[in-house]
Amino acid sequence: MTQTQALAILFADVSGSTKLFEQRGDVEARRMISAVLDALSDVAARHGGKVIKTIGDEIMCTFPGAMNGVMAACDMQRRMAQDIVFVRDNLGIRIGMHHGDTLVEDGDVYGDAVNTAARMASLAKREQIVTTASTLKGLTNVGAIRSRSLGRARVSGKLLPIEIVDVIWQEDTSNITTVQRAIRIDDGGTTEVKLTLRFRGQVIELNENSPIFMMGRDASNALVVDAEWVSRTHATIEFKKGYFVLADRSTNATYLKLGDDEEMRLHRDEVHLRKSGAISLGQAIALNQSDVVYFQCNY
Known part of the structure; x- marks a missing residue:
């Protein structure tokens, strides 16, 4: 039987597991990862959570409320x-979560909330908890939670990007870099965020709601650079985590100069503009003077 239920969906996975298998071998690495997942399952149970499945080095849990999920995530990191x-x-682990309506069927959960929680996990780094701003906004007692x-x-x-936050679980925050953003959870205020590109007389403006901007030789790209050394889909620009990010996907790399800094060669990697x-x-x-793309960031 399928039913709709508001749940907090949490994904936690072991950071650096690939390197672990290389260094320790399959048997020992598998034992170590199993120990981590068992510990995370115990923490989830203490907060009213239910383990839905484990997928390799990742655990997926549900909680009856957003507060349960947030507190469990913090305790998992502390554990x-x-x-x-x-x-x-x-x-170490990285955690992503989201609270929203889910479809519950045969002991599993489906739907937009699950997809969003999985996306939060993909954005999280080691020792980090990433969730949606809407998850924290829905909490009635948020005083003890820092983000x-x-x-x-x-x-x-x-259709549009969503606001995301980092939940601060550490009691000592002296070593944590403070990220200041123009967008604040409590009031929703914004300042203009814009990236201006200039190429062969064209002027292109991107903002935080713009789709991924693709550049390359193929005619399907938003910016076509028709040269033999340019890949079909060579590079992209995307607004994420508060910045415009240039990512190279090419064979011959992308060259970038930021202000007065030395030119850098970017190959299958990404960098903040x-x-x-x-x-x-x-x-x-x-x-390549004739095909240079000039940019100006406004954050």
């Missing part, structure tokens, strides 16, 4: 940080 065995073996805005991120199936600069697809900027 990892305080366990001598886990610390000795350099084990910081991470800006906005795109989620598959949603800041201030102003120049982008060249496939060749160094000095060799």
